[in-house]
Amino acid sequence: MNEFGEFLLRPEVYAPIGTIIALYLIRHYVQGRQFTKKTDETGKVVIVTGCNTGIGKETVLELAHRGATVYMACRNMVKCEEARKEIIKATGNRNIFSSQLDLSSMASIRSFATRFMSEESKLHILINNAGIMDCPRMLTKDGFEMQIGVNHMGHFLLTLLLLDVLKATAPSRIVVVSSLAHRFGTIKQHDLNSEKSYSRKFAYAQSKLANVLFTRELAKRLTGSGVTVNALHPGVVDTELIRYMRFFGWKIIKFISRPVYWVFFKTPKSGAQTTLFAALDPKLENVSGQYFSDCKPTSVGSNAKNEKVAKFLWEESEKWTGMTSHIV
Numbered sequence: 001m002n003e004f005g006e007f008l009l010r011p012e013v014y015a016p017i018g019t020i021i022a023l024y025l026i027r028h029y030v031q032g033r034q035f036t037k038k039t040d041e042t043g044k045v046v047i048v049t050g051c052n053t054g055i056g057k058e059t060v061l062e063l064a065h066r067g068a069t070v071y072m073a074c075r076n077m078v079k080c081e082e083a084r085k086e087i088i089k090a091t092g093n094r095n096i097f098s099s100q101l102d103l104s105s106m107a108s109i110r111s112f113a114t115r116f117m118s119e120e121s122k123l124h125i126l127i128n129n130a131g132i133m134d135c136p137r138m139l140t141k142d143g144f145e146m147q148i149g150v151n152h153m154g155h156f157l158l159t160l161l162l163l164d165v166l167k168a169t170a171p172s173r174i175v176v177v178s179s180l181a182h183r184f185g186t187i188k189q190h191d192l193n194s195e196k197s198y199s200r201k202f203a204y205a206q207s208k209l210a211n212v213l214f215t216r217e218l219a220k221r222l223t224g225s226g227v228t229v230n231a232l233h234p235g236v237v238d239t240e241l242i243r244y245m246r247f248f249g250w251k252i253i254k255f256i257s258r259p260v261y262w263v264f265f266k267t268p269k270s271g272a273q274t275t276l277f278a279a280l281d282p283k284l285e286n287v288s289g290q291y292f293s294d295c296k297p298t299s300v301g302s303n304a305k306n307e308k309v310a311k312f313l314w315e316e317s318e319k320w321t322g323m324t325s326h327i328v
């Protein structure tokens with residue numbers, strides 16, 4: 001054996017090299033499938049909620065690369081403008097707009113929808129991406145517990161307000177970013193607004209379950225309309241949403257966890273892949289009411305299959321938002 005071979009066989013050499021290779025392989029595996037199919041989205045009009053950072057921003061970036069006209073619907077207009085300019089600069093696509101949307105205010109949702117419809121007569125894809133996670137008990141402007149209020153009720157109202165334009169544009173798609181966390185949720189039929197008891201994690205799981213139940217109920221109601229709606233789990237992504245969690249919020253933990261994040265969490269770009277798949281894959285043209293993870297269909301939790309609960313949630317959502325849909 002030559003000297004180099006002997007050098008490589010020394011544990012202090014092969015152990016770190018082996019570890020680094022192993023970590024790279026784990027990281028590669030964690031990133032999951034990527035949506036690599038080429039599509040041309042020129043002329044398509046898309047709305048993405050909550051997209052000044054993280055998965056939402058990566059989603060808009062890719063849509064912009066593919067030529068779409070995108071309305072970035074964000075609460076914070078300063079950050080939204082920064083992201084918009086960055087995306088225009090990176091892609092050369094000037095048809096990227098920002099429009100204020102605060103999903104914790106029904107007045108804001110209504111004015112967003114009115115503004116949008118005064119500017120566009122078409123909407124090909126609505127991506128309900130915005131989400132709030134693991135916050136202390138807070139209320140929306142309309143008195144809804146924040147997590148069910150923003151993640152579900154706000155998007156329920158937004159979607160219903162935009163349904164006529166989606167139908168008029170058919171074939172069109174609605175994409176609902178849910179989470180694996182829906183599996184741990186239940187819909188508290190006697191305390192949907194968490195007035196009797198509140199747990200941050202439970203309220204999040206409830207709101208993500210609501211996303212899946214809403215998707216399945218809406219898909220039924222939209223049968224034959226040419227509008228599809230699908231939900232998805234983006235993967236465990238290193239975004240600000242995760243940093244919002246108390247545990248990860250500790251500065252020291254954040255520092256130590258950088259390399260852990262790097263290996264074990266999806267990047268926001270990888271996190272956007274299943275959303276892009278649901279929004280763009282031509283094969284899904286007639287697919288509705290499904291749930292995707294890692295760019296493929298997967299099964300939902302058992303609580304998400306309960307049609308009675310889905311109906312209860314739908315009717316309750318109509319009452320809360322004052323939005324009676326004419327779809328039955």
Ligand SMILES: *[C@@H]1O[C@H](CO)[C@@H](O)[C@H](O)[C@H]1NC(C)=O
Pocket residue numbers: 282283284285286
């Ligand atoms: C979707 O349905 C339409 C109408 O039935 C059909 O023309 C089209 O080929 C279908 N698309 C796919 C991808 O199956």
